[in-house]
Amino acid sequence: MNPPTETSFTYVPIGTIHSPFTQLDGMPIQPAGAMGVRGRIVIREKFLAGLRDLNGFSRIILLYPFHHSQGYSLEVIPFLDTVSRGVFSTRAPRRPNAIGLSIVRLVAVNGCELIIEDIDVLDGTPLFDIKPYTPLFDSYPDEKSGWLDGNKDAVAAAKSDRRFCGTPR
Amino acid sequence: MNPPTETSFTYVPIGTIHSPFTQLDGMPIQPAGAMGVRGRIVIREKFLAGLRDLNGFSRIILLYPFHHSQGYSLEVIPFLDTVSRGVFSTRAPRRPNAIGLSIVRLVAVNGCELIIEDIDVLDGTPLFDIKPYTPLFDSYPDEKSGWLDGNKDAVAAAKSDRRFCGTPR
Numbered sequence: 013m014n015p016p017t018e019t020s021f022t023y024v025p026i027g028t029i030h031s032p033f034t035q036l037d038g039m040p041i042q043p044a045g046a047m048g049v050r051g052r053i054v055i056r057e058k059f060l061a062g063l064r065d066l067n068g069f070s071r072i073i074l075l076y077p078f079h080h081s082q083g084y085s086l087e088v089i090p091f092l093d094t095v096s097r098g099v100f101s102t103r104a105p106r107r108p109n110a111i112g113l114s115i116v117r118l119v120a121v122n123g124c125e126l127i128i129e130d131i132d133v134l135d136g137t138p139l140f141d142i143k144p145y146t147p148l149f150d151s152y153p154d155e156k157s158g159w160l161d162g163n164k165d166a167v168a169a170a171k172s173d174r175r176f177c178g179t180p181r
Numbered sequence: 182m183n184p185p186t187e188t189s190f191t192y193v194p195i196g197t198i199h200s201p202f203t204q205l206d207g208m209p210i211q212p213a214g215a216m217g218v219r220g221r222i223v224i225r226e227k228f229l230a231g232l233r234d235l236n237g238f239s240r241i242i243l244l245y246p247f248h249h250s251q252g253y254s255l256e257v258i259p260f261l262d263t264v265s266r267g268v269f270s271t272r273a274p275r276r277p278n279a280i281g282l283s284i285v286r287l288v289a290v291n292g293c294e295l296i297i298e299d300i301d302v303l304d305g306t307p308l309f310d311i312k313p314y315t316p317l318f319d320s321y322p323d324e325k326s327g328w329l330d331g332n333k334d335a336v337a338a339a340k341s342d343r344r345f346c347g348t349p350r
Contacts, residue, residue, distance in 0.1 A: 019307065021246045022191045023278040025291045059277060061255040064267030068327025075244070076232055086230040099232030100311040103318075108228060109192045109309040111244055111284070115319060140278040142269040146326040149272075150284060152267065153322055157315040158237025164317060 059065035094160035194307035220300035
């Protein structure tokens with residue numbers, strides 16, 4: 013039997029996300045904790061034509077590298093909990109393949125610049141992809157949220173700290 | 182002024198997605214069109230500890246490369262429409278940074294194997310990341326869906342064809 017292949021995939025950012033958050037301390041940890049926080053995205057000019065029709069969507073999905081995250085831990089204490097959890101049951105940045113996902117409000121599209129709200133990422137974060145958010149594919153209001161279901165009240169208020177910077181604890 | 186940097190980011194899959202779909206023809210194009218279709222994910226053993234606590238979530242987010250997609254088009258005719266749209270307003274695979282996102286039902290976790298439903302990806306697709314889906318962060322039932330709002334009835338029935346294989350049209 014062959015060992016698992018180690019094929020790798022490489023991506024070059026299509027643009028940059030700008031936000032008021034210049035350091036990890038005190039950042040909201042999800043868009044739900046960043047309601048109304050305004051930011052913008054600047055897309056590289058060569059991709060401008062890809063933005064057509066996006067302005068009909070009121071929310072978009074951003075995929076981006078957690079570019080300040082180094083290494084990973086398989087078990088982490090999430091911001092919203094006090095005990096260790098498997099990293100794939102969390103949104104923690106220090107994960108294998110540290111790709112982030114944020115669902116933000118789209119306020120306006122002006123050429124290569126997008127104005128967004130509910131942004132929870134660091135200023136200067138590179139952007140991999142924009143996908144339209146649609147309730148048809150993406151909204152499942154009644155799903156169970158595992159350990160998070162016991163911590164709902166903490167979500168909107170929670171801010172990040174520096175526990176996911178630097179090396180594993 | 183400096184030109185935009187071309188920093189790249191490289192990812193190695195954590196596992197593989199298995200589904201009944203061995204070719205692109207006739208595939209559902211979103212989990213909404215694949216309700217009840219069962220598949221499984223096999224995670225590499227070294228990542229096993231990261232799966233702890235995931236079984237409390239009834240739905241998970243998968244990030245994966247569209248590994249059969251080559252090149253990209255900035256304007257595409259989506260499966261659910263008859264006119265050309267900017268690629269970032271679609272979920273089409275042939276996009277810059279061809280990373281796919283599917284929100285699937287989590288049925289069971291058995292060691293390194295996850296049983297999933299509503300799976301809409303090709304058999305053998307490499308997997309980058311699993312994130313827990315939670316209505317707290319991810320469910321926005323009232324958002325506007327741009328061009329898709331006129332095509333709602335087509336969503337559940339739609340199947341893909343080969344238009345996103347191979348070279349740009």
